Amino acid sequence: MARVIHIDDSSEWIDVVRRALADHRVDSAMTYDDALMLLNSGAAYDLALVDLNLSSDDDEIGREILDLLREDFPSTRRVVVTAIPPAGALRSDIF
Numbered sequence: 259m260a261r262v263i264h265i266d267d268s269s270e271w272i273d274v275v276r277r278a279l280a281d282h283r284v285d286s287a288m289t290y291d292d293a294l295m296l297l298n299s300g301a302a303y304d305l306a307l308v309d310l311n312l313s314s315d316d317d318e319i320g321r322e323i324l325d326l327l328r329e330d331f332p333s334t335r336r337v338v339v340t341a342i343p344p345a346g347a348l349r350s351d352i353f
Contacts, residue, residue, distance in 0.1 A: 259281060264306075265287045265292075293323055305335045308337070310338060
């Protein structure tokens with residue numbers, strides 16, 4: 259069983275992911291602060307599913323979380339989950 263953190267501002271997507279990954283432990287966060295609290299709770303995550311836009315269609319909160327994961331939790335695999343792919347430099351940095 260993998261330990262997964264799913265960070266998304268959509269309660270519908272949180273429900274979908276929880277059902278799809280029912281055989282795994284899934285912790286969900288809808289905000290940056292909630293994600294930080296979970297990440298700093300002590301136990302490591304195997305996988306992070308991160309929505310890029312947590313408060314609007316053009317914020318970069320998801321990118322901040324991805325950067326934090328890369329720097330502070332390098333063993334956590336990171337997957338971008340977004341309905342609106344970024345353009346320009348953000349796209350090339352992430353993908």
